[in-house]
Amino acid sequence: DIVMTQAPLSVSVTPGESASISCRSSKSLLHSNGNTYVNWYLQKPGKSPQFLIYRMSNLASGVPDRFSGSGSETDFTLKISKVETEDVGVYYCGHGLEYPYTFGAGTKLELK
Amino acid sequence: EVKLVESGGGLLKPGGSLKLSCVASGFTFSNYWMHWVRQAPGKGLEWIGEIEYDGTETNYAPSIKDRFTISRDNAKNTLYLQMSSVRSEDTATYFCTTEGEGGSFAYWGQGTLVTVSS
Numbered sequence: 001d002i003v004m005t006q007a008p009l010s011v012s013v014t015p016g017e018s019a020s021i022s023c024r025s026s027k028s029l030l031h032s033n034g035n036t037y038v039n040w041y042l043q044k045p046g047k048s049p050q051f052l053i054y055r056m057s058n059l060a061s062g063v064p065d066r067f068s069g070s071g072s073e074t075d076f077t078l079k080i081s082k083v084e085t086e087d088v089g090v091y092y093c094g095h096g097l098e099y100p101y102t103f104g105a106g107t108k109l110e111l112k
Numbered sequence: 113e114v115k116l117v118e119s120g121g122g123l124l125k126p127g128g129s130l131k132l133s134c135v136a137s138g139f140t141f142s143n144y145w146m147h148w149v150r151q152a153p154g155k156g157l158e159w160i161g162e163i164e165y166d167g168t169e170t171n172y173a174p175s176i177k178d179r180f181t182i183s184r185d186n187a188k189n190t191l192y193l194q195m196s197s198v199r200s201e202d203t204a205t206y207f208c209t210t211e212g213e214g215g216s217f218a219y220w221g222q223g224t225l226v227t228v229s230s
Contacts, residue, residue: 035214037214039212039214039215039216041217048207048220049157051216051217058213060212092156092157094216094217095215100159101159102159106156
């Protein structure tokens with residue numbers, strides 16, 4: 001199975017500042033079709049996960065452009081610029097390359 | 113508006129069986145692969161398995177293979193998860209999700225809690 005490792009486990013950010021969350025995969029997520037199959041989700045407190053980014057850098061519908069994704073074949077970054085109070089929660093990376101699909105352990109974003 | 117509503121969760125004993133349902137609305141259900149993802153209390157997300165548009169193909173995580181079965185009824189816009197031979201480690205909130213681009217999970221239900229305890 002592909003192991004997804006996130007860092008840090010938690011991050012504390014002042015509203016209006018930016019935050020970055022890292023995710024590393026144990027195997028390249030670059031498909032032969034040129035797409036990189038890493039996705040990002042946010043689970044707000046007490047809620048279901050919500051979809052943020054697909055194929056490393058594409059924003060899901062309705063996601064503010066304060067969110068951005070980048071990376072290489074095995075190292076990925078979710079950046080949130082100008083963090084807002086509604087961004088609080090646990091962020092998960094996950095891959096969609098092969099079975100079984102797996103997720104990182106999550107990074108908790110809190111406000112200072 | 114896309115809506116996914118899970119039901120059927122509850123308390124059951126180890127070795128028991130339970131069938132979860134997920135009723136979909138707001139989109140053409142038969143056009144989408146559907147997935148189940150679970151989350152143990154206070155833990156992260158775990159993919160359980162998926163089912164193709166018409167139900168002819170399914171794929172499962174090794175942790176539940178041969179114990180859980182995913183099915184669907186497109187006429188009823190409903191996804192199912194039949195759980196059998198359950199163990200304490202199956203205790204979790206179970207979410208149904210639609211497949212999005214790139215093996216992602218685009219829309220999520222509110223989840224249904226399954227507790228396995230003697």
